[in-house]
Amino acid sequence: MNTTVRPAGRDAARWSCAVGAVLMAASLAGCASLKTLTSEVSTFGNWPAGRPAGSYVIERLPSQQAAPGGLQADVEQGAHQALQTAGFAPAAPGAQPDVVVQIGARVTRYDRSPWDDPLWWRPYGSRWMGPGWPGVWGPYGPWRWRTESSEYQREVGLLIRDKASGQPLYEARARTDGITAGGPQVIAAMFSAALKDFPKVQNEPHDVDIQLP
Numbered sequence: 664m665n666t667t668v669r670p671a672g673r674d675a676a677r678w679s680c681a682v683g684a685v686l687m688a689a690s691l692a693g694c695a696s697l698k699t700l701t702s703e704v705s706t707f708g709n710w711p712a713g714r715p716a717g718s719y720v721i722e723r724l725p726s727q728q729a730a731p732g733g734l735q736a737d738v739e740q741g742a743h744q745a746l747q748t749a750g751f752a753p754a755a756p757g758a759q760p761d762v763v764v765q766i767g768a769r770v771t772r773y774d775r776s777p778w779d780d781p782l783w784w785r786p787y788g789s790r791w792m793g794p795g796w797p798g799v800w801g802p803y804g805p806w807r808w809r810t811e812s813s814e815y816q817r818e819v820g821l822l823i824r825d826k827a828s829g830q831p832l833y834e835a836r837a838r839t840d841g842i843t844a845g846g847p848q849v850i851a852a853m854f855s856a857a858l859k860d861f862p863k864v865q866n867e868p869h870d871v872d873i874q875l876p
Contacts, residue, residue, distance in 0.1 A: 700839065700849060702856035704871045708823075708833040710862035716750035717761030719823075724765065738768045741851030742821060749861040760826050766854075768819045770844045815844050819853045833862060837871070848875055 721742060727735050743753070746764065754760035816838070823833040835857035839849070856871040 698875045700852045700856070700873050700875055701870050702837040702839050702853050702873065703868045704835065704837045704856050704859070705866060705868050706833070706835045706857070706860065706864045707866055708831065708864055710833050710864075716861075717752070718754040718758070719746060719751045719762045719764050720754050720760045721764050721766060737847040738766065738819075738850055741768075741819075741847060741854045742766045744851055745854035745858045748855060749858040762832065763824045763826050764821055765824070766819070766821045768850055768853075769817075771816045771818075772844070773814045773816065813842070815841050817841065817845050817849065817853065819850060819857060821854070821857060833864075835861070838868075 721739055723735065742764070747753075751762070817840070818836065818838045820836040821834070822831060824831050837853040837857040839845075839853060841849075852873040852875055856873045859871050859873070
């Protein structure tokens with residue numbers, strides 16, 4: 664059995680400060696990790712060697728033109744940021760762009776039952792217990808009664824075509840999973856991940872980390 668003895672007096676104060684410093688450092692490390700979004704990225708195409716990124720316009724499909732509210736505008740804003748970071752520049756109004764960009768984004772919700780993963784439930788009457796939630800403390804941390812949970816699969820994609828010929832030059836996709844739908848910041852980070860290595864191509868899915876604001 665391990666026993667911890669706390670010192671008294673001035674030494675106790677120093678001990679408390681040291682523990683506080685350790686806890687604060689751990690907390691900051693946890694916050695830092697939450698600000699990093701890891702996306703699974705795949706890229707395709709054959710961008711011409713020596714060709715600069717050039718100017719672009721984002722082309723809306725008919726279904727995107729009919730999108731409700733500002734959803735499409737939010738998605739496009741994230742794509743604009745990623746494209747400009749990759750070296751592209753918006754075409755001047757009325758000017759012929761070098762490339763045309765088509766983009767897409769979707770978030771799919773999945774409702775999961777405790778029956779889906781036998782490693783993360785324990786039978787107690789008609790309910791189930793799952794780890795990692797505030798409530799009752801179990802042998803591996805806090806537990807609470809759970810019935811089901813939701814997970815979200817987020818995906819973005821973009822296709823860059825040569826304006827003059829219509830030839831596809833570069834395609835990129837990014838995917839993440841999470842317990843929330845995310846939002847504009849997450850979508851923007853995924854577009855940034857998709858174009859992070861432009862014009863390099865890597866067909867095999869690989870992880871790309873992006874720091875969130």
